[in-house]
Every structure is written in C-alpha cells, then in structure tokens.
Amino acid sequence: MSGRSRLQVLRWVVLALAAAFFLVPLLAMLDFSTRTPTGGRSGEDWAALLDSPPLVRAILASVQLAALTAVAVIALLLPTMLLVTLRLPWARRTVELLCLLPLAVPAIVVVVGIAPVYAWVTYLLGGSSLTLVFAYVVLALPFAHRALDAGLRSIDVLTLVEAARSLGARWPTVLLRVLLPNLRGAVLSAAFLTVALVLGEFTFASLLSYDTLPVAINAVGKRDAGVSVAASLASLLVAFVLLLALSLLPGPGERARRRGRLRPSPTFRSPR
Amino acid sequence: MRRAGAGRAGLLAAAGLLPFAAVVVLFLLIPTVVVVVGALSDDGRPSLSGLTAFGDPTVLRAFARSTWLSASTAAIGAVVGALVAYAVATGAPDGVLRRVVTSACGVLAQFGGVTLAFAFIATLGVSGVVTLWLRDALGVDVFANGVWLFDMPGLVLVYTFFQVPLMVIVFLPALDGVRPQWREATVTLGGSTWQYWRHVGGPLLAPAFGGSALLLFANAMSAYATAAALVSQGAPIVPLQIRAALTSEVLLGRADLGQTLALGMVVVVVAVMVAQALLQRRTSRWVAGSAR
Numbered sequence: 001m002s003g004r005s006r007l008q009v010l011r012w013v014v015l016a017l018a019a020a021f022f023l024v025p026l027l028a029m030l031d032f033s034t035r036t037p038t039g040g041r042s043g044e045d046w047a048a049l050l051d052s053p054p055l056v057r058a059i060l061a062s063v064q065l066a067a068l069t070a071v072a073v074i075a076l077l078l079p080t081m082l083l084v085t086l087r088l089p090w091a092r093r094t095v096e097l098l099c100l101l102p103l104a105v106p107a108i109v110v111v112v113g114i115a116p117v118y119a120w121v122t123y124l125l126g127g128s129s130l131t132l133v134f135a136y137v138v139l140a141l142p143f144a145h146r147a148l149d150a151g152l153r154s155i156d157v158l159t160l161v162e163a164a165r166s167l168g169a170r171w172p173t174v175l176l177r178v179l180l181p182n183l184r185g186a187v188l189s190a191a192f193l194t195v196a197l198v199l200g201e202f203t204f205a206s207l208l209s210y211d212t213l214p215v216a217i218n219a220v221g222k223r224d225a226g227v228s229v230a231a232s233l234a235s236l237l238v239a240f241v242l243l244l245a246l247s248l249l250p251g252p253g254e255r256a257r258r259r260g261r262l263r264p265s266p267t268f269r270s271p272r
Numbered sequence: 273m274r275r276a277g278a279g280r281a282g283l284l285a286a287a288g289l290l291p292f293a294a295v296v297v298l299f300l301l302i303p304t305v306v307v308v309v310g311a312l313s314d315d316g317r318p319s320l321s322g323l324t325a326f327g328d329p330t331v332l333r334a335f336a337r338s339t340w341l342s343a344s345t346a347a348i349g350a351v352v353g354a355l356v357a358y359a360v361a362t363g364a365p366d367g368v369l370r371r372v373v374t375s376a377c378g379v380l381a382q383f384g385g386v387t388l389a390f391a392f393i394a395t396l397g398v399s400g401v402v403t404l405w406l407r408d409a410l411g412v413d414v415f416a417n418g419v420w421l422f423d424m425p426g427l428v429l430v431y432t433f434f435q436v437p438l439m440v441i442v443f444l445p446a447l448d449g450v451r452p453q454w455r456e457a458t459v460t461l462g463g464s465t466w467q468y469w470r471h472v473g474g475p476l477l478a479p480a481f482g483g484s485a486l487l488l489f490a491n492a493m494s495a496y497a498t499a500a501a502l503v504s505q506g507a508p509i510v511p512l513q514i515r516a517a518l519t520s521e522v523l524l525g526r527a528d529l530g531q532t533l534a535l536g537m538v539v540v541v542v543a544v545m546v547a548q549a550l551l552q553r554r555t556s557r558w559v560a561g562s563a564r
Contacts, residue, residue, distance in 0.1 A: 007362065014359040015369075018352070018436070022376070025391040025433070028401035032394035080292040087285040095289075098296050104545045105304055105538065106494030108511050112518065112534040113303030113310070138299045143382075200383035202497035207518055214386040218501050221390060229394045232387035239383045243375040 026233065033230035045226035049234065052227070058216030061129045065212060066198040069136040070191040073144045076137060078187070081148055082179065085157050099145035102138055107203040110135070118208060129210035136198050143193040151186020185249050192246045196239040304538070310528065311535035325532045331513065335536065337424060338510040342492035345431040350485040352432070353439020360440065361447035374444070377437035384434050385497035392430050392502070396421050422503055430498055435488050442487055446480035483551035490544045493537065510537055 033045045049055055077099075084091050102110075114135065121131050157179065164178045180187065202214040213235065221228030314321050325331050360373050380388070395402050398419060406412040420426055450473065458468040496511040507513045510533055517530035 011359040011362055014355050018356045018359075021436075022380070022433070024402065025395040028395035029391055031401045076292055076295060080289060083285060083288045087282070088289070091286075091289060095292070098292075098300075101296075101300060104490075104542060105300065106496070106511075106534075106541055108494065108496045108514055109307055109534040109538050110300060110303045112514060112530045113306035114299065116306060117298055117302055134295065134299050137295055141296075196379070196383045200385045200387065200497075202385045202500065206497075206500065207515065214497065217390065218386050221393070221501070222504070225390070225393055225397070229390045232390040236379060236384070236387050236391075239379040240375055243378045244371065247371040247375050 026236070029229050029233040033226050033233060045224075045230040046234075048224075048227045049231055052220075054211070055216055055220065055227070055231065058211050058213045061211060062199055062213035065130055065132055065136065066195040068130060068133050069140060069198045070194040072133055073137045073140045073194050074148075074187055074190055077141065077144050077190075078148060078183075079175075081145075081152060082157065082175075085152055086161060096145065096149075099141040101141075103142050107139065108207075110138075111204055111207045114204075114208075129205070129212060132204060132208070132210055132212070135204045135208075136194075136201060139201065139204075140190075140194040140197055143197060144190040147190035147193060148183070148186050151183045151189075154186075155182045188249060189246050192242045196242050199235055199239060307531050307534045307538065310531035314528075322528055322532045325529055326536065331533065334508065334510050334513045334533075335540075337508050338493060339540075341424065341427055341431065341509060342489045344428055345435045345492050346485050346488035348428075348432050349435025349439045349488045350481065353436045353484075353488075354443050354481060356436065357440045357443040357447055361444060361450075365448075374441065377440045379437075381434050381438035381441055386501040388430055388433050388498050389501035391433070392421060392426070396426075396429075422505070424508060426502060427499055427509070430502060431492055431495065434495075434498070435492060438488055438491055439484055442484045443480065446477060446484070450477070479551045479554040483548045486544050486548040486551065490541045490548070493541055493544070 034041050034043065036042045036044075049059070080095065084095055118131075118135075121134060125131050160178055160182065161174055164174045169178065200214060201212070202218070204210075205212040205215045206218065213231070217228045217231045217235075220231070311322050313319055326335075356373075360370050363369050392400075394400055396414065397403065398415065403414055406414055415421075421429075454472050454476070455468055458472050463471070494511070496515075499509060499512055500515060503512060507516045514530050514533050514537075517533065
C-alpha cells in the first residue's frame with residue numbers, strides 16, 4: 001500500500017513539473033501579447049490578426065491549403081490502400097514503406113532537391129501558394145497512412161465489399177455508401193492531422209518563398225513580436241483543439257465495445 | 273485463358289497505384305535523388321569534389337554542433353519524456369488526463385515549428401515575461417553573460433520543448449504493452465520493486481527506450497523551422513547552413529554546397545533510423561509480441 005501511494009505522489013510530482021514547464025511559456029505568450037508598455041492590458045496584437053492585410057492573406061492561404069491538402073491526401077491514399085487491401089496484397093509493404101519515408105528524409109533535404117520539380121509545377125500551374133499542396137501531400141503521408149491503416153484494420157473490407165457487390169451495388173456506391181461510413185473516424189483523423197500539419201509547416205513554404213501563416217508569423221516577428229506571439233498562440237490552440245477533438249472521437253475498439261463485443265474477433269483484422 | 277484474364281485484371285489493378293506512385297516519385301524520390309546525385313557529381317560527371325566541403329572547418333563545426341544539439345536534447349527528452357509517459361500510462365487509459373496530455377504532446381511534437389520559437393521569445397526573450405519578472409522581482413539578470421536564447425543554449429532549451437512531448441508519444445505504446453502479470457510474477461517470486469525494474473521491466477523496455485531516443489535524435493537533426501525562426505543571424509547548425517547556402521545570392525555555386533550538406537544530413541539520419549528500426553524489431557518481439 002505504501003509503495004502504491006508513493007507511486008501516486010511521484011506520479012503527480014512528475015505531472016506537475018511537466019505541466020509547469022509546458023504551461024509557463026504558453027501563459028507567457030498570453031501575457032506578452034496582451035500587455036502594453038505602460039503596464040496595462042490591450043487586445044491590439046490579437047486584433048491585428050484580423051486587421052493586418054498580409055496576415056489575413058496568409059491565414060486564408062494556409063486555411064485553403066490545409067483543406068485542399070486534407071482532401072487530396074485522402075483522395076490519393078484511401079483508394080490506393082483499398083486497392084492494396086482488396087487486390088494487391090503484395091504491394092502492402094511497399095506502400096507502407098513509401099508512406100513512412102517522409103519521416104526518414106528531412107524536409108529540408110527534400111527542399112534542396114525539389115527546385116527542378118517545382119520549376120515545372122510553377123510553369124504548368126502558376127505561382128500560387130496552393131501549389132504547395134503537392135509537397136504537403138507527401139509530408140502528410142505518414143500521418144494519414146497511420147490513421148487510415150488503423151481504420152482499415154478495424155473493419156473487414158473484403159466481406160463488406162463482397163456483400164455490397166453481391167447485392168448489386170456499383171463501385172461508387174460501395175466506396176461512398178458502404179466503406180466510407182465505416183471509415184469515418186479514420187478519415188476524419190487523417191484529415192485533422194493533415195490540417196494541423198499544414199497550418200504549422202514552415203520549411204517548404206519559407207524556402208520556396210510562399211506566404212503561408214507560419215512564414216508570415218516569422219516575418220511579422222522581425223518588426224512586432226507581440227503580433228507574432230498572438231498568432232503563434234492562436235495556431236497552437238487551434239492545433240490542440242483539433243487533436244483533442246480527434247481523441248474524443250470513438251475509436252474502432254470503442255465502437256465495438258459499445259456494440260457489446262468485447263474484442264474484435266481475429267477474422268475482423270486484415271492479415272498482415 | 274483464365275490465367276491471362278487474371279493477369280490482365282491484375283495489371284489493371286496495379287495501374288491503380290499509378291497516381292500514388294507518381295506523387296511519391298515526383299515530390300519525394302526525385303528530390304532525394306537530385307540531392308544525392310548533385311552532391312556526388314560536378315558538371316554532370318561523377319565526382320567526389322563536392323565532398324571536400326566536409327573538410328571545411330565551418331561545415332565540420334556545424335555538424336559537430338548539430339550532433340551535440342541532437343544528442344543532448346534526445347537524452348533530456350528521452351529521460352524526462354519517459355517519466356511523463358510513465359505518469360500518464362499508470363492513469364486511466366481513457367481518462368481526461370491522458371487525452372489532454374497526448375493531444376498537447378501531439379501539437380508540440382509534430383506541429384509546433386515556428387510557434388515554439390515565439391513561445392520562448394515571449395518567455396525568455398530580452399523583454400520576455402519571465403526575463404522581466406526575474407529582473408524586477410528577484411534582481412536576476414538571466415542574460416548577464418550575453419543573450420544566449422538565440423544561440424546554442426537557447427536551441428537546446430527550445431528543442432526540449434518538442435523532444436519531451438515526442439518521447440511521450442512514441443514511448444507510451446511501449447509502456448501500454450507492459451503487462452501487469454510480469455509485475456505479479458516478480459512479486460510472487462519475492463522480488464522487490466527495484467528488482468522488478470532491474471531484471472524485468474527495465475530490460476524489456478530498454479530496446480523501446482533506445483529506439484525512441486534514436487528517433488528523437490533524428491528528429492532534432494532534421495528540425496528546421498524552430499531554429500530558423502529563433503536564429504536569424506549566422507548558421508550554427510547544419511539545417512541553417514543549408515538555408516544560408518540556398519538563400520545566398522552573393523556566392524555562386526553555393527547550391528552545390530547545399531546538396532553536399534543535405535547529403536551529409538541524409539546519411540546521418542538514415543543511419544540513425546536504420547538502427548532505430550532494428551531496435552524496434554527487438555522491442556516488438558517482447559512488448560507487442562506478448563499480446564499474440
């Protein structure tokens with residue numbers, strides 16, 4: 001018993017110290033962005049987020065880019081993974097490896113070599129910051145793959161598809177009305193992670209000279225640190241809310257539990 | 273006949289992989305190949321002359337500093353992160369605490385970047401909240417020996433802000449794999465808490481701990497955004513040297529230097545990731561394997 005209570009004390013001491021280390025800078029950001037030189041309070045730095053035209057443009061660009069990348073990465077990866085699960089099991093390891101590769105090759109290395117590719121992209125599609133979507137889809141692959149893979153493992157894709165097909169459903173129906181509803185959690189989680197990633201990405205945008213939110217935060221910070229701190233805190237909070245909302249979504253296991261099934265039967269997993 | 277049909281259908285199905293393959297090839301593999309080929313050639317011919325850059329003292333110092341920064345923040349991150357992960361893992365698996373901690377860790381570890389630099393400018397910058405408070409309330413000048421926040425000590429401090437959370441995220445699954453039966457078996461055999469950690473828990477978790485620490489090392493080595501926002505003058509570490517090489521307009525031929533530096537970085541990071549993958553395999557033999 002004494003060992004147990006000692007463990008509890010240790011646990012809370014560790015958590016309290018960690019919370020202090022991580023909360024102090026966040027509270028300092030709030031204080032820093034609302035104080036005035038005379039010691040009063042003002043919301044000016046926060047108002048600037050929606051007043052200053054370059055910041056507003058950057059926020060809009062980042063939000064559009066985030067939405068576009070989330071849609072693109074799911075539209076690219078989900079059909080690919082379904083195809084691999086249903087028809088091409090031999091390609092599973094390769095697809096997984098390729099999806100994890102962006103974790104091993106540093107973004108800054110890719111930026112160094114991507115100039116010739118982006119010269120073509122700019123030539124064909126123009127110089128809008130939305131063209132970053134291609135680079136961001138690749139950056140998002142590890143996160144999206146992990147999320148979608150967990151979703152695909154929790155349902156029996158083959159049985160669902162065969163059942164739907166044998167009842168006469170066409171492929172679009174199978175995809176949109178049978179598989180997608182079953183994968184809603186996984187798709188949402190892939191989308192949220194991608195949005196959080198894109199809203200914070202700096203390496204590509206800055207070195208390829210596109211004005212996204214993090215690039216603008218950095219540029220504004222050279223003149224007015226208060227506004228940048230406000231924008232930084234805001235984007236950290238947005239990402240936190242996205243991820244917290246994600247953790248509150250019922251996972252595949254939870255849904256099964258609620259249905260009264262204690263654990264997924266072994267056949268309910270695609271073979272590895 | 274039947275076989276040919278299946279073959280054709282198989283080919284058609286394989287063609288469905290083309291969009292995915294095209295994106296990965298164009299935006300990940302070609303850039304990587306461009307870097308490697310560019311670093312190992314000169315005017316289109318294979319050449320090792322680019323590698324002479326590794327004899328340049330500035331470049332060597334940058335690699336040494338990057339390695340030191342990655343190693344020290346990986347060590348701090350691994351130890352502190354493991355403790356926090358343990359404190360979280362011993363709580364309720366679906367509890368509020370765990371959800372909040374893992375979400376916060378996810379944000380700081382993976383999506384922080386530039387914002388973390390500004391968090392510390394607000395906290396410990398020249399007119400940061402904590403800097404001013406220490407000066408006014410306690411009479412302590414944290415920058416008595418110069419403004420260290422925008423140099424190596426500052427980078428170490430700010431990097432721990434994403435290294436610790438990353439450790440929590442990657443080490444939690446290993447701790448979740450620890451089975452209460454191991455502890456019970458130790459206690460049944462008369463073992464103490466110390467003996468459990470020394471002979472059972474410690475050795476079982478060691479590969480996961482080592483693998484996570486290596487992942488942290490690679491993560492710090494490749495990080496760019498936080499350092500770029502914090503350090504605007506000079507280029508103490510490799511990613512910032514690459515920035516200098518890419519954005520320099522005065523010196524021609526600096527793009528080659530960028531490719532050489534990038535190749536050096538790839539070599540270090542890939543070596544570390546391979547070691548990490550090997551350790552991961554060892555981990556799963558026990559911690560995840562026990563669930564089989």
